Amino acid sequence: MPKEREPGEPSAEPQVSPTAQVKLLYRAVHFGGERVSNGGSGRRDMGGRGPLGVGLVGCGAIGTALAHAIDEGRAGSARLVCVYDLKPEKSGKLVEGLRRRPRVVGTFQELIECDEVGLIVEAASQEAVRQYALRALRAGKDLMIMSEGALVDGGLAGEIRALLRGSDRRVYLPSGAIAGLDGLKAAAINRVDEVVLRTRKPPEGLRGAPYVEENRIDLDAARGPQLIYKGSASEACRLFPENVNVAAALSLAGIGPERTRVEVWVDPTTRRNVHEVHVRGEFGTLTVHAENVPSTLNPRTSALAVLSAIATLKKITERFQVGT
Numbered sequence: 304m305p306k307e308r309e310p311g312e313p314s315a316e317p318q319v320s321p322t323a324q325v326k327l328l329y330r331a332v333h334f335g336g337e338r339v340s341n342g343g344s345g346r347r348d349m350g351g352r353g354p355l356g357v358g359l360v361g362c363g364a365i366g367t368a369l370a371h372a373i374d375e376g377r378a379g380s381a382r383l384v385c386v387y388d389l390k391p392e393k394s395g396k397l398v399e400g401l402r403r404r405p406r407v408v409g410t411f412q413e414l415i416e417c418d419e420v421g422l423i424v425e426a427a428s429q430e431a432v433r434q435y436a437l438r439a440l441r442a443g444k445d446l447m448i449m450s451e452g453a454l455v456d457g458g459l460a461g462e463i464r465a466l467l468r469g470s471d472r473r474v475y476l477p478s479g480a481i482a483g484l485d486g487l488k489a490a491a492i493n494r495v496d497e498v499v500l501r502t503r504k505p506p507e508g509l510r511g512a513p514y515v516e517e518n519r520i521d522l523d524a525a526r527g528p529q530l531i532y533k534g535s536a537s538e539a540c541r542l543f544p545e546n547v548n549v550a551a552a553l554s555l556a557g558i559g560p561e562r563t564r565v566e567v568w569v570d571p572t573t574r575r576n577v578h579e580v581h582v583r584g585e586f587g588t589l590t591v592h593a594e595n596v597p598s599t600l601n602p603r604t605s606a607l608a609v610l611s612a613i614a615t616l617k618k619i620t621e622r623f624q625v626g627t
């Protein structure tokens with residue numbers, strides 16, 4: 304088992320000579336920041352020694368699609384090493400359909416103890432992010448987070464950033480079911496005055512959300528598009544933990560979770576999960592409208608969010624990087 308590092312403790316990776324360091328720095332800069340690492344065998348290095356070893360947490364809609372994409376070679380140079388789900392039947396079912404079967408583990412601890420895993424992909428829940436994110440990074444793993452809402456309610460994002468400052472680990476937050484993060488990131492180099500996310504979903508896309516339950520909102524009573532919530536991104540991610548994760552990525556890419564505004568609409572006239580992003584700032588204005596087909600496995604999750612996880616994994620393992 305690799306020794307766990309504390310935040311701030313320097314990398315235990317092998318030392319390289321000053322000349323080699325200069326060469327490696329040059330290559331890292333010119334290849335879009337892909338990391339040079341001689342870490343565990345699960346990590347892909349600049350020499351392209353082997354595929355990136357992936358450990359998956361959560362075997363639902365996103366996890367299953369990602370596992371199949373890796374298995375079929377559609378997710379870049381990656382290999383699925385271990386899978387974990389709170390419900391063992393979910394992980395058992397997932398591996399059954401794969402040509403190259405990963406190990407099914409019964410605890411998260413077993414997953415982080417697997418030396419072949421270089422990247423852990425969380426596709427489970429906000430609670431899973433709270434439980435596992437720091438442990439994964441301290442165990443020397445990179446991390447992709449899908450349940451991004453966990454990062455804007457409370458201090459977890461700050462703790463992760465502090466831990467990253469003392470290490471060479473990386474954290475990836477896919478764009479999910481929205482487009483426009485590239486434009487927002489560029490715009491935010493200068494002043495941005497306003498960011499609004501307007502989410503419109505059919506009743507089944509919002510059912511069971513804490514805000515809907517607590518306020519006893521009858522989603523089936525709406526006859527047309529109806530605004531049911533308006534507030535900050537941090538509050539929206541808490542009240543709709545499985546519905547507006549995109550608000551978290553949007554706020555972290557732009558002006559933060561308190562200033563990013565979110566509207567949630569229920570719309571019985573649509574079958575799609577619609578996300579509209581509006582940005583206004585020194586650069587001008589930006590409006591992006593995405594109409595997402597829901598995933599067949601989970602109506603709260605959009606097909607584009609699933610594809611975004613796959614595309615992020617592909618991007619991590621590729622040297623030629625397109626887009627901001």
Ligand SMILES: NC(=O)c1ccc[n+]([C@@H]2O[C@H](COP(=O)([O-])OP(=O)(O)OC[C@H]3O[C@@H](n4cnc5c(N)ncnc54)[C@H](O)[C@@H]3O)[C@@H](O)[C@H]2O)c1
Pocket residue numbers: 360361362363364365366387388389390393426427428429430431434448449450451477478479480481544545546548549600601603604605608
């Ligand atoms: N970033 C985005 O744009 C975006 C888009 C859609 C969904 N999501 C989020 O991604 C996550 C996965 O989505 P999904 O559609 O695959 O969900 P899903 O409900 O289909 O699957 C989640 C799986 O994770 C497992 N799980 C839950 N908590 C766990 C834990 N603590 N440890 C291990 N396993 C656990 C569940 O048993 C289930 O099998 C959800 O939190 C969802 O809200 C994010």
